[in-house]
Structure formats: structure tokens, C-alpha cells
């Protein structure tokens with residue numbers, strides 16, 4: 148079937164709200180209600196057996212990938228394979244069917260979830276229904292984001308994403324110049340870097356041509372020992388792409404990627420380079436999360452982390468993840484699925500299940516050990532700052548002490564749909 152022909156029909160439907168301000172207020176009120184219900188469920192005031200839906204959910208609509216990246220725990224090159232990466236998929240990789248996708252969206256929508264992201268353990272643009280999937284969620288008024296390596300973002304898809312009102316597109320570039328790109332995306336060439344840059348430039352130009360602000364375009368850089376010396380160049384390339392924001396995160400390392408840890412010396416040099424990168428971002432008008440990045444040490448530099456290493460976790464209430472092969476996962480650092488989506492209504496059953504509730508109880512009881520968390524990396528969790536923020540907000544008389552306040556996320560970030568709403 149020619150899906151693009153179908154997409155052409157879809158993009159003509161009016162997906163933008165008629166009264167945008169009213170629409171924004173209604174969405175804010177819905178999200179607030181969802182947050183209050185989640186807080187009540189965490190406190191145990193309402194039965195933990197009945198939490199509402201997650202605040203946002205990730206869809207891994209395609210598990211395979213057309214790239215191999217050195218830091219990637221799911222599709223690393225041979226040089227970076229380890230026992231952990233071999234176990235990244237509990238079940239064989241798959242592609243999500245449009246039917247199952249619609250079933251999950253319907254379930255989530257009925258449970259109050261209004262924010263979804265197409266990202267998983269592969270490349271979402273490899274799912275031939277990706278445009279139809281965006282259209283389906285947008286028609287329900289959801290906030291829809293996508294994270295892609297940008298290699299399959301051809302002109303037609305770029306136009307469709309703008310026309311449909313996709314809210315945020317995050318492109319993973321990971322390099323500031325064409326020569327560094329193949330050191331990270333090892334299957335790719337310097338020429339491919341230029342193609343990806345041109346792909347996103349087409350989208351940002353098209354967006355301006357048709358007078359649209361969406362999608363908010365964010366270019367992401369996972370920082371490792373291979374690219375930590377080019378932050379300023381990264382900001383410049385984001386400007387060249389006409390994109391809105393540069394987002395920096397430290398790599399998560401696994402057994403096979405120890406060489407990607409920055410040395411002490413590299414880390415110090417990078418911290419010293421940050422003011423110049425910030426000045427460049429300001430000069431070029433590029434939004435960048437450089438303050439948060441500067442204050443957040445890499446999760447592998449244990450000595451830089453203040454406060455307890457493992458903290459109570461609330462991810463089971465506000466987030467969920469479904470892979471292309473149907474695996475339902477509670478977070479991005481747990482590989483053992485809580486269940487599988489085989490039928491269209493399986494997600495809702497899973498979310499309400501005793502297994503999911505046992506996971507929630509075990510995660511909330513951290514740092515206590517539990518068999519329920521055996522497939523999770525709770526000892527070096529990237530969500531630690533967010534979990535501390537949530538814990539301290541919900542337990543004002545029993546706060547987690549010793550963690551630097553400037554490295555914490557603010558819970559109000561949940562309401563920000565644009566800047567710094569990292570997962």
C-alpha cells in the first residue's frame with residue numbers, strides 16, 4: 148500500500164485547534180488533574196491499584212535501526228557489544244502494527260494521558276505507518292513528539308510532520324562536524340552528516356514557509372569521550388539547521404562502552420569550555436540546556452554525585468513504554484517486560500495489573516532490593532534527579548538530603564511542553 152498517498156489525504160484535515168488559548172487552558176487543567184490523581188495514588192490516599200494513566204508514554208514503533216552508534220545499548224557496533232547490549236531486547240525486535248498502536252492510544256487517552264513520544268530502542272521512521280500514527284494521536288489532541296536519527300526524514304515526511312502539527316521533533320546528531328559523526332554513528336560517513344543536516348534544514352525552512360511554529364525542533368547530543376571537545380561547534384550546527392534547541396546529555400555507559408567515559412581531564416576541559424558554548428548559544432539565539440548539563444555530572448562519575456546514589460522511584464506512576472515487539476516496560480533502564488501487547492486492549496490490562504502494581508511498590512521502596520527490579524539499572528539511573536524532585540515535593544517532611552539543588556529537575560517542568568522537558 149502506498150502510505151504516502153494516504154498521508155496526503157490526512158494532512159488536509161484541520162488538526163490545529165480553532166481556539167488555541169482555550170485549548171491550552173483545557174489541556175493544562177487536564178494535566179493538573181492527572182498529576183493530582185497520581186500524587187494521591189503515590190500517597191496511598193486512593194488505592195494504588197487504580198492509578199490514572201501515565202502523564203506521558205513512549206512508543207517504540209520500530210525496534211530495528213539503520214544505524215549503529217557506539218554508545219547505543221540497543222544497536223551498538225561489534226566493538227561495543229557486551230552481555231548487557233545482547234540482553235537489550237528480552238523478546239526479538241519487532242515493528243508495531245497500526246492496529247495495536249491505535250488500541251494503546253485509545254487506552255491511554257481514556258486514562259487521561261495527553262503526551263506521547265515516538266522513541267524506543269530503534270529508529271521510529273522505519274515504521275511505514277509513522278505519519279499515520281502521528282495523525283491519529285494529533286486528531287485526539289495529544290501532544291506528540293518524535294525522536295529520530297533523521298536519516299529517513301525526507302522532504303515528503305518533513306512536510307507531513309509540519310502539516311499534521313507534530314509538536315516536537317528531536318533529531319539525534321551527536322556530533323558538531325562531519326568528521327566526528329562516523330566516530331559515533333559508525334555506519335555513517337561525513338556525507339551522511341551533511342544529508343541529515345539538510346533534512347532538518349528542509350523541515351525548518353518549510354515550517355517558516357507555511358507560517359507554522361510546530362514542530363519545535365531540538366537537536367540532541369549524547370556526550371562521550373569522542374565528542375566532548377566540540378560543544379560550541381554543536382551549538383553552531385543547530386543554528387545552521389534553523390532548529391530551536393540544542394540538548395546535551397551525558398552518555399549512559401554499559402560494560403562494552405567504558406571507553407566512552409570522559410577522563411577527569413576531559414571533564415574538566417569540557418566544563419571550562421561551557422561558558423563559550425553558552426555565549427555562542429545566546430549570540431545565535433539557540434535554546435540550550437547548558438545550565439542543567441553543567442550542573443549534572445555523568446552518572447558514571449560516582450564521586451561527583453552528592454546525596455544517596457539510589458533513591459525511591461515514581462516512574463511507574465507517570466510513565467510507560469511499549470516497544471515495537473509489544474513489550475511493556477516501566478522505564479528506559481529496565482529491560483524485563485512487565486507484560487506484552489498482543490491484542491489492542493492489552494496495554495490497559497497491563498497498566499492495571501498486579502504485576503505493574505508490584506513493580507510500583509518495589510520501585511517506591513528503593514533503595515531496598517527487590518526481585519521485581521532485577522532487570523533494571525537503579526544503581527545508575529538517569530531519572531535520579533527527577534525522582535528526588537518528585538519525592539521532595541510529595542514528602543516535604545521527609546526530604547532526600549544532600550543532593551545539590553541546582554542539578555534537580557523542577558516538577559513544574561512537567562507542564563512545560565517546550566524547553567528542558569527531558570525524560
Ligand SMILES: C[S@@+](CC[C@H](N)C(=O)[O-])C[C@H]1O[C@@H](n2cnc3c(N)ncnc32)[C@H](O)[C@@H]1O
Nearest residue numbers: 218219220267269270294295296319369398399
Ligand atoms: C535509542 S535512540 C532511538 C531513536 C533514534 N534511533 C535516535 O537515535 O534518535 C533514543 C535516544 O537515545 C540516545 N542514546 C543512545 N544511546 C545512549 C546512551 N548510551 N546514553 C544516553 N543516550 C543515548 C540517542 O542519541 C537518542 O537521542
Ligand code: SF4
Nearest residue numbers: 212215216219222296
Ligand atoms: S540511531 Fe538511535 S537506535 Fe540507532 S544505533 Fe543510534 S542511538 Fe541507537
Ligand code: SF4
Nearest residue numbers: 460478480524525528
Ligand atoms: S532504573 Fe530503577 S530507579 Fe531508574 S527509573 Fe527504572 S526502576 Fe526507577
